[in-house]
Amino acid sequence: xxxxxxxxxxxxQWLWALALLGSAWAALTMGxxxxxxxxxxxxxxxxxxxxxxxxxxxxxxGTVGYRVATFHDCEDAARELQSQxxxxxxxxxxxxxxx
Amino acid sequence: MATGTDQVVGLGLVxxxxxxxxxxxxxxxxxxxxxxxxxxxxxxxxxxxAVAVPLAAGLLLLLFVGVFIIYVLLKNQKVTKKTQ
Numbered sequence: 001x002x003x004x005x006x007x008x009x010x011x012x013q014w015l016w017a018l019a020l021l022g023s024a025w026a027a028l029t030m031g032x033x034x035x036x037x038x039x040x041x042x043x044x045x046x047x048x049x050x051x052x053x054x055x056x057x058x059x060x061x062g063t064v065g066y067r068v069a070t071f072h073d074c075e076d077a078a079r080e081l082q083s084q085x086x087x088x089x090x091x092x093x094x095x096x097x098x099x
Numbered sequence: 100m101a102t103g104t105d106q107v108v109g110l111g112l113v114x115x116x117x118x119x120x121x122x123x124x125x126x127x128x129x130x131x132x133x134x135x136x137x138x139x140x141x142x143x144x145x146x147x148x149a150v151a152v153p154l155a156a157g158l159l160l161l162l163f164v165g166v167f168i169i170y171v172l173l174k175n176q177k178v179t180k181k182t183q
Contacts, residue, residue, distance in 0.1 A: 039131075040131040040132050041131075043130075043131035043146065044127065044128055044131050047127050047146070047149050047150050048127075050127075050149065050150045050153050050154070051123065051124075051127045051128070051149075053153065053157075054119070054120075054123050054153050055120060055123070055124075058116040058117075058119050058120040058123075059116070059120075061112055061115065061116040062112065062113050062116035062117065062120075064112060065108070065109045065110065065111065065112025065113040065115075065116065066109060066112075066113050067109070068105055068108060068109035068112070069105065069106045069108075069109025069110050069113065070109070071105065071109075073102055073105070075102070
């Protein structure tokens with residue numbers, strides 16, 4: 001059993017974990033375990049997959065926004081590069097290349 | 100540091116994601132534990148919408164992505180037909 005885990009692919013691991021958590025959630029929501037959870041806990045439990053998806057989406061969006069805002073621009077290098085591109089275009093056009 | 104519109108857009112995205120996260124967390128996690136007569140329930144839709152709205156939004160997103168892919172594929176097809 002241990003050897004099989006070592007050779008399990010990442011996809012298989014994710015699907016395994018998903019199946020485990022999913023079945024746990026389904027069992028709890030449908031009351032298949034016969035536990036009498038307080039109604040407020042049940043109210044929190046059944047939208048849980050949707051909640052996790054929305055939180056993951058918010059995290060992704062926030063991370064992207066943060067990285068965009070804190071990206072290290074190099075304005076001088078950008079301007080230098082643009083002028084070099086113009087030089088190259090002029091040079092190649094002179095030698096007869098069409099754009 | 101990024102400048103100008105980049106910073107504004109980036110920080111805007113962060114703000115939007117935080118707002119959505121806080122509202123949704125309050126809706127799904129906190130509200131069931133608050134007395135049903137409390138005034139705060141006025142600011143939240145019935146609980147069923149907590150799953151229906153993200154689901155609808157997700158389907159809309161998939162629709163948009165699909166339409167975009169088809170549009171790009173058709174455009175490429177037309178271009179290759181022209182150059183043939």
